[in-house]
Amino acid sequence: MDSTTAAPFDNLSAFERAVERARAAAEAYFGGETPLMPDGDYDRLVAGIAASTRLNPHWNDRGVATAVAAGTSGGDVRHATPMLSLDKITTTAELQQFVHTLNTCMAVVEAKFDGMACHIDYRDGRLVRAVTRGDGAAGDDITHQVTREPGIAGLPQELPHPWTGSVRGEIFMSTNDFERANAARTASGKSPFVNARNAVAGSIRKLDRAYSVPMSFAAYAISGSGLEDVDSHLERMAHARLSGITTAAMLTAGALPAGTLIYGHRAEDLQRAVDTLGDLRPRLDFPIDGAVIKADSRVVRTRLGSHSSAPRWATAYKFAPDTGYSILRDIEVSVGRTGRAGFRAVIDPVTVAGTTIRYASLHNADWIAQQRLGIGSRVSVVRAGDVIPRVIAAAGEQQEDVVPWIPPTRCPQCDQPWERSGQLWYCTVPTCSLAALLTDAASRDVLDIDGLGEEVAAALVEAELVRDLADLYTLTVDQIAEVSYVRAGTTVGRRIGVTTAAKLVAGIAAAKERPLARHITSLGIRGIGHRMGRTLAQHFGTLDALRSATIDDLAAVDGVATITACWIRTRLYDVEAVLDRLIAVGITTVHDTTTPASQGSLAGKRVVITGAIPAMTRTQAQEAAERLGATSAASVTTKTDLLIVGAGSSARRKLAKANELGIPTMSAEDFLALHAEAVST
Template identity: 50%
Template sequence: MIESTPVTAPFPARDAFDEAVAEARRAARAYYDTGDALLTDADYDLLADRIAATIAAHPDWDDQGITTAVAAGASAGGDVRHPTPMLSLDKIKTAEEVAAFVATLGGDGCLVEVKLDGLAIRVEYVEGRLVLAALRGDGATGEDVTPQVRRGIAGLPTQLPTPWSGEVRGEVYMTVTDFEEASANRVAAGGKAFVNSRGAVAGSIRAIDRDYEAPMTFAAYEISGEFGSHLAAMAHAESLGFPPACTLIAEAAGECHTAEQVIAAIETIGAHRSDLAFPIDGAVIKANLDSTRRRLGLASRTPYWATAFKYPPDTASTVLRDIEVRVGRTGRISLRAIIDPVMVGGTTVTKATLHNPQWVAEQGLALGQTVAVWRAGDVIPRVTAPIGEQPHGLTPWTAPEQCPQCGEPWDKSSLLWRCHTASCAAANALAYWCSREALDVDGAGDAFCDVLVEAGIARNVADLYDLTVDGIAELAVGKTAAGGTVTLGRSNAERIIAGLEASKRQPFNRVITGLGIRMTGRSVGRWLAARFKSMDALRAATVEEIAQIDKMGLIKAQHVVDGLVAMSEVIDRLAERGLTMRVEDDGGEKPLAGKTYVVSGSVPGYTRTTVSERIEALGGSASSSVSAKTTALVTAETTTSKAKKAAQLGIPVIDPEEFARLLA
């Protein structure tokens, strides 16, 4: 549900207000003109809200355009003049503000679409050929980025299929995957990591001589011409090859006429935020009919016929307090940042992941430093970069030269250092076995598994099935603020034991995955189960037989054979305790036999793992890449690299909801 927003306190004195305005202008100038982040979105929004609250109390004070001008009045603009201004949107945060906006429409229909967290752009075409691309800038003028756009942006073709002349406006953005790829590529090329996806777009699209790959995507929200309504305009845009922003989430598409319908659409988009392949920071509410837009008109900075509802920011700043060094399930080094509690994407975060030690060194991360924490889609919160001014005298953090658990030197033959002492990965091996993508044991998280190993209760996954409620209920799992002991408790113990019992009904492929053999994961677990059908057959397989599986190869196959031998005793114990050791064939029809599907994005009612399992249970194959052998691509998007490749190969595209019905 949409919640009320606390009242923002104004600045108590003029000097504090003026200092805040100066800070906001510096941050806005960097944000709009370079893509650099001096403040996170959360910090900037709070600062801007306080400035607005102060102006409301002191209307004679000057905020220098922070609340009244396009790009907060801070952008330097550019050398291209827009024929009509590229405006900003007013922002609202409460259900009451939504209702007030809908009331201004006088009963006329409106649309609710995603507010992409990217960069506004205007592109001109003459006879179907791209001739100009310019950023929004200060709203009146913007930077010419035509050469950079011609380098390639999905959804923004340089040549249209028809000789259309006109302009299209929209947003250039990066998907979650593209952001991580672009940031890694920039670091590899000697640059700094990006703080967030919007900064990555801004920094990449402006870089004339960019020496790293930065995949980007375009979605349209305006096109020249007379159409009568926004829906008709976007249908025309889509026919020309421009994906409309209003269709990116199908469940929220279509006209709304009441505040209740608008709020429901906002909540629908918000509910999808965690599983979207692209970042959003809000929902845009806009009048559908051109007649409504003409009646309401424009302000100097914003249209009266559109507004933006803001969701909790997916990037926030906090202080890095410590970096924990752990050993992952396969012996690889794992870094975890301990941070001051901060709200990111509507969730309070106290821990975040980090890249490898080399990345940490390249960023100069130090304890006590202010860092940006990013959480988008279903990714684990991650420290992306230092942000803002940093305290002087901080010493950059360096990783220990030895494994902290056994004292042996790291194997540094790759970026992901490794410890070869098998016992070091025990706690993480237990946690991986219990994770959602493996055996999915409810309640048995990292902290619980750490305690089991520290107490000497469990050293391998088979030991988990010797646990009892009475044996773990009094297990010490933490301390109170006063220093007292916190125990697991009987209700939590019962939940974990019930979860372990339920895990015995998980399919054979998850047992293989849960073993955590080096260079294996969800996909390899499914491939091995589908090929060999039982643990006995798998353990009897040779390296050459396993290597015949597509995408396996001899190296992975050797790791599988070695891993199964090393875990022979554990596997025997798991079999004795009733874990599934063969593919259970229900004897039903196999309607997907001989068919291969690629799923991109989410399918209602399924996770990434369960949708693949369901495909294979029905006789089909689940693949991660589109090829000539692909039966169909399952996706709601039309601009991704997979969608473009499917179009080139003439492979059908199935909507996720339709595919869910097929699987059912």
């Protein structure tokens, strides 16, 4: 599971619910047949729990963020030596830093198998016990399942010589194993496995399976008689291989092209092996989710030792999310909040990273044409950032019966021609994107109106209660309560009702007090996102001043190009009546700042915020920095004056660049204290 960052939970009750969800998901991950949530969702949940415990050390995470195998059952068999997890990295810089800690010691690269870790004991050449990793300290005895017919490929029950010792490795399903297992499972009347990893975890514990589930094994550690004085990991793996045990090193070396080394002491050589393994990943016949880089020398391993849950002498380089392959059945065209045309692929259901995907985003019409995508095309799908499904390419050989897809020349909602001045297409008719605009305006980082989702927004527009953004602020409980809407996944309409309507009206009333920058962003003007909304609010100070700005006035704003200024000016004319009505209903019209920008403690500084800032979204953190007088930017450059650093891998990357450029940094905790002090005074 990939590591990530997340904001801490606001209260103990939400924290405890999150712990329960994480423990249940971990049990399914390590021991069930079907995952309860995608890996990315689990990672964010655990990261939020970890962030909460850092702020509230007395809160009990029940091992979710600290145990070797978070949330899993320990089992009845204690491990003589804990089976630790591995710290995770995702960048070249992190790999270089890890290699530096080895201090020129030779390191080994092995595929990180996506299966289930276990410990195997041999006595006098006979397999006598197999135990799952469990929670790292203890696991379940699975000796019967491992030794039953047909056994585990690569894990012999009898060795060619009377050796006594232990082997640790991963039980997994090869591509062939998975296909055969699913064929046998469906033939027995059961639904197919979701993925190979969960198929292993669920099947290995069943004593009474009515169907055969072939599995394979790859060892990554060995100890025992005759190996006491063998310092090299690769030499110990050679002993395992000679005993008929398949090893991770053996499979890794066999998968890589001739001449690609899986060992070395230079970071660039190790990175080359990792990258090559990643490139080959779609074509490998065994499932991997990364590569493991470890010290070859046992002496070095002993010297480096371990921290509470992972060794310091090894790390896991995690690859990007899994890629799935499916057939394109249709392309849907919609209009977003700014009028931009959006393209969505309808595909045959495909499982990617444990989630079944039926829809995926597409770049734009030009890209679709370049890829020669048509109805019936085979496509590759990823979950971008482990969240948004996206078609990334046409996949391999295509069928001859693919039907070319011809994009519509007109907006599907108003039948007006697209504006096609660039790769992105736009509909310039404001009403086309009203429901989408309302939904976006209600989102947490804009007006934060809870309950105003896509279905409700569309229903309000359909009922002609809302013809523009200003209408939202005139709605009454009685008007909203009578509106019917259709919930996603259903076909039956239902009334919103008085209770929900009252909450929605209260949320709309509270939205009036949001900062001016958010109201500017809520207008849905192309080119005005969160950052530009804050920039314009800082520069002009009121809606009146912004409305009166000329093209030259707008172009004088830092970060506004002339073409953007022209477009903003045109759209301001278009929404002039809306602006009048927003002002009339009492929308905040003065830039919200606790401390004048010229007097703030970060006055005049160009600030970049990276990583998770506790109890704040990214937009809230940027607003806080600007209240302290700073100008918020997205990336670290030579113009950056300060980097505010929260938790997370993205923070490490930007921190490295800031250090390289000699840019001062500030911790998230110091930033929060600075902001709290400014607010209190």
